[in-house]
Amino acid sequence: MFKKLLKDLLGNDEEKKEPQPSANAANNATAHNQHEAEEEEEEEEEEYEDNGYGDDDGNAYDPQTHHGLHYTQAQFDAEVDRRVNEWKADEEDPDDADIRNAKINFGNSLYREWNRNVSESQYMKFNQQYGSTALGYAVFGSTKHDAANPLLEPIHGITLQDYAAASSKMASGVGANQIAKALGVEQPVWEEASTLWISRMQQDNTFTVTNLFGTYFGESAQHPKLGGLAAAQSESGKANLEKLATDRYFYEELCGARQAAYEYGLDGAQWIMENYGIALGDFQNVAVKYMTERNAEWNSNEIMHFQNYQEQKQKEYAAKFAAEQGGNVADDVEF
Amino acid sequence: MFNLFSGNKNKQQSEELSSMQQELAAIEQRWYTFLSKLEEKYDEVLTAFEAEAPSIYEQDEDYAKRTYHRFKSGMDGQLTAIRKKMQDTAEVQIRNTYRKYDTASYNSPYEWRNRCLDAEHQWEERTNAKRDAAFAKVEQAVSEDLEVQYANILATYEQIKNKFTCTQCGCKLTIDRLYFISTYITCPACNTQNTFEPGTQIRTLEWLARPLAEHRTKHLYEQYQQHVYNGRHDDRVAYRQGKEAESMYYEKYLRAMFDEMNNIIPDKREQNELFYQRMLADHKR
Numbered sequence: 001m002f003k004k005l006l007k008d009l010l011g012n013d014e015e016k017k018e019p020q021p022s023a024n025a026a027n028n029a030t031a032h033n034q035h036e037a038e039e040e041e042e043e044e045e046e047e048y049e050d051n052g053y054g055d056d057d058g059n060a061y062d063p064q065t066h067h068g069l070h071y072t073q074a075q076f077d078a079e080v081d082r083r084v085n086e087w088k089a090d091e092e093d094p095d096d097a098d099i100r101n102a103k104i105n106f107g108n109s110l111y112r113e114w115n116r117n118v119s120e121s122q123y124m125k126f127n128q129q130y131g132s133t134a135l136g137y138a139v140f141g142s143t144k145h146d147a148a149n150p151l152l153e154p155i156h157g158i159t160l161q162d163y164a165a166a167s168s169k170m171a172s173g174v175g176a177n178q179i180a181k182a183l184g185v186e187q188p189v190w191e192e193a194s195t196l197w198i199s200r201m202q203q204d205n206t207f208t209v210t211n212l213f214g215t216y217f218g219e220s221a222q223h224p225k226l227g228g229l230a231a232a233q234s235e236s237g238k239a240n241l242e243k244l245a246t247d248r249y250f251y252e253e254l255c256g257a258r259q260a261a262y263e264y265g266l267d268g269a270q271w272i273m274e275n276y277g278i279a280l281g282d283f284q285n286v287a288v289k290y291m292t293e294r295n296a297e298w299n300s301n302e303i304m305h306f307q308n309y310q311e312q313k314q315k316e317y318a319a320k321f322a323a324e325q326g327g328n329v330a331d332d333v334e335f
Numbered sequence: 336m337f338n339l340f341s342g343n344k345n346k347q348q349s350e351e352l353s354s355m356q357q358e359l360a361a362i363e364q365r366w367y368t369f370l371s372k373l374e375e376k377y378d379e380v381l382t383a384f385e386a387e388a389p390s391i392y393e394q395d396e397d398y399a400k401r402t403y404h405r406f407k408s409g410m411d412g413q414l415t416a417i418r419k420k421m422q423d424t425a426e427v428q429i430r431n432t433y434r435k436y437d438t439a440s441y442n443s444p445y446e447w448r449n450r451c452l453d454a455e456h457q458w459e460e461r462t463n464a465k466r467d468a469a470f471a472k473v474e475q476a477v478s479e480d481l482e483v484q485y486a487n488i489l490a491t492y493e494q495i496k497n498k499f500t501c502t503q504c505g506c507k508l509t510i511d512r513l514y515f516i517s518t519y520i521t522c523p524a525c526n527t528q529n530t531f532e533p534g535t536q537i538r539t540l541e542w543l544a545r546p547l548a549e550h551r552t553k554h555l556y557e558q559y560q561q562h563v564y565n566g567r568h569d570d571r572v573a574y575r576q577g578k579e580a581e582s583m584y585y586e587k588y589l590r591a592m593f594d595e596m597n598n599i600i601p602d603k604r605e606q607n608e609l610f611y612q613r614m615l616a617d618h619k620r
Contacts, residue, residue, distance in 0.1 A: 092571055097620075135620070188530055191516040195541065199606035205613045205620075263416075265409020267401065318416075328416040330376040335369045335424050 059115060059122075064142065066126035068115045076114070080107045104134050125298045136206055141295035143211040151200050151209050158183060158193040160209065164216030165223035166194075171281025173231030182225050218288025220281075237277020244278060244286050251286060252306050254278075256313030264321035355436055359447045362428055366451050369424065370458050377417050377462050381469040384410040392477040398539035403477070414466060418459070425455050478550040484539070485547055485599070489513075491536050503527035512602060515540040540600060548595035555588035585618050 060069040067073055083106040088094060094102070107130050112118065118126075132139045145152060145160075152160055166179045180190035201209045221227050233241075243250050254276065258268035269280040294303065322328050384407075392403040433448040496510040501522035508520050508529060515537055520529045549556070562584040564577030593611040597604045 095575075186530070188517040188519050192518075195516055195603075196606065199603070199610065203606070203609035203613045205616055262405075262408045263412030265405050265412065267405055318412075322416070328420075329380055329413050330373055330417045330420055333369065333372045333376060333420070335365055335428055 059118065061115075061122060066122065066129050067111075068118075071114060076107075076110065080110055083110070100134055104131050107134070121298050121300055124300060128295075128298070138206050138208040138211045139295070140211045140214060141292045143208055143215070145212055146208075149208065151204050152212070155193040155196045155200075156185065156189050158185065158190070158197075160197065160212055161216045161219075161223065162226070163194065163197045164213045165220035165226040166190075167213075168217045168220035168281045168285055169226055169229050171284060172279035173281070174229045178229055179226065182229055184225075214288055215292065218285050218292065220285060231279065233279070234277045240276040241278050241282050241286075244283070245289065248290065248306065249309065251290060252310040253313045254283070255287075256310045256315075257317040260314045260317035260321055263318060264325060266321065352442055355442070355444070359432070359436075359444055362432060363447060363451055366428060367454060370421065370454055373417055373421050374458065374462060377414060377465070380410060380413045380417070381465055385469050385473060388473040389476045393480060398535070398542065407473075414462075418462070421455070421458065425452070429455070478546070478553075481543060481547045481550050484543055488537055488540055488543070491534070495534070499529075499531060501525060501527055502529055513537065513540065513600075514602070515600065541603075544596050544599040544603075547599060548592050551595050552588060552592040555584075555591050559584040559588045582619065586615060589614060589618075 061067065062069060062073075065073060067076060080103060084099065084103050087102055087106070088099065091098070108127055111126050111130070112123065115122075129139055129142065154160075154162075162183055166183070169179060170176065176190065177187060180187050183190065185193075197209075197213075201213065204210065216223075244254065245251075254272055258272055261268035261271045269283070272278050272283060273280070322331075388403070388407065388410075391406050392400060395402040429448065429451045433444060437443050492510075492513050497507070499508045499510055499520070500506065501508055501524065504522060504525040504527065506522050506524040508522060508531075510520065510531060514531055514533050516533065518531045518533075520531050521527070522529060559581070562581050564574070564581045566573055566577050568574055589611060593607055596607050600607075
């Protein structure tokens with residue numbers, strides 16, 4: 001049984017040639033994994049078997065890296081490096097992009113080997129995180145705020161949290177002068193900081209600033225100085241906004257409606273404001289919330305389900321807008 | 336004795352085949368007519384778009400040209416609706432009909448399906464090309480307006496730059512640069528810190544700079560596009576040479592585009608250079 005477990009960890013039939021994971025890592029393998037290994041001994045060798053989209057596969061994973069807890073990241077990286085080096089020896093002068101792509105491919109296949117019964121949802125989480133890290137990109141929803149990063153240093157005392165919350169509030173109708181006042185700065189200081197924060201995002205090729213901006217944009221209600229600022233909103237608008245944040249189907253419906261509106265030459269954001277009293281900034285706040293949840297709890301089935309629902313709603317609203325405009329240009333063309 | 340009923344069976348099969356062929360021929364003819372009519376409608380939309388778009392753009396006073404973009408989006412939506420109608424009809428009339436007769440083990444209408452679907456693909460390719468050409472033509476026309484907008488901003492700046500005075504002592508203050516955001520101007524006479532407010536029109540300079548710079552360097556972008564390497568990856572020598580040439584043309588375009596941006600907004604030179612480095616690194620990545 002133990003031999004089989006090691007074989008699974010190493011992911012290669014040529015056991016003698018493989019570096020052994022540390023005893024500590026092997027001992028840390030959960031009882032569940034050992035039980036699985038026992039069962040596997042009795043079965044034929046099988047290729048990856050999906051447990052079903054979004055199903056909990058019962059294994060333990062690191063919430064940040066999404067690696068299985070029965071091995072260390074150092075072991076994983078060492079094995080990927082070994083495979084990449086082996087591949088490089090047979091390749092004719094690969095360039096940096098080739099090597100990076102090879103690393104991602106070997107990493108993804110190794111992950112399946114070392115996490116034999118991984119669910120597709122769990123694999124997708126890892127795939128996204130691992131690929132982005134290899135390419136040097138931050139991942140939305142799991143990007144850390146590193147205060148030592150010079151791109152995150154406050155500008156004239158205005159932090160990225162300030163700037164993102166301010167952007168959210170302004171998109172909901174709060175004036176720039178109100179923002180500057182609440183932040184305790186004068187208008188020229190706010191405007192220069194605002195311009196420079198945009199420049200920071202433009203120069204950041206890791207997308208760290210942009211991702212964190214998105215996160216803080218969605219947390220604007222909790223901002224200590226700006227959280228209380230709000231443009232005038234009707235009672236029905238407030239109720240609709242509440243529903244938007246709690247009823248995913250309502251959110252997807254309005255996304256579909258907005259998209260259909262643009263296709264019919266309407267201002268989709270304005271259409272939602274007029275019909276539901278929800279400002280663009282508030283809408284985007286809710287969008288960030290759902291996007292963060294989606295990335296944290298990657299569930300392919302659920303994603304597909306809501307995507308289909310949104311497409312269905314988009315069709316319905318497209319038909320409505322077409323009817324309001326006297327129909328589509330080619331409605332009179334019959335087969 | 337055993338061939339007693341084969342004559343009847345052959346006759347029945349022959350009648351079925353004839354009936355199927357008649358039905359398919361009729362559908363095929365209607366399909367071509369239908370595609371032709373849809374293409375006429377498609378052309379009508381594109382003609383209207385080309386005729387109306389430049390004037391809508393010109394008359395749109397919003398700096399983000401939102402009315403123009405809504406119009407463009409609406410026209411594109413109509414084109415999408417026509418394409419969707421074609422695709423839905425192909426599914427029902429062509430693919431479903433094929434599936435119906437494909438279940439029979441004899442005389443599968445293979446060639447009929449291929450002819451009809453070839454016509455569909457050709458229709459898609461033709462209309463896509465027409466759409467791209469029309470949209471490029473309109474974009475070219477409206478981008479000429481960027482120079483007009485920029486000239487208007489410079490004219491406004493000339494008007495206001497010598498009309499600003501100190502709020503404390505009334506001393507005439509010189510606005511020595513084209514500030515596109517609110518800026519402190521210190522009075523040389525009394526040292527009072529005044530706030531210069533550039534106004535709505537001049538504020539648009541920040542958003543105008545890049546599209547204007549892209550417009551001015553479009554010829555270099557097109558040159559770069561002609562050198563984008565799409566050859567085989569396994570021919571290492573050709574691949575390397577192709578990629579190097581591509582990078583050279585991209586860098587040439589990008590440098591010129593950022594030089595233009597720096598000329599339009601000299602105050603953002605430092606930030607623009609960092610942005611330039613990032614875009615160059617992205618391309619190499």
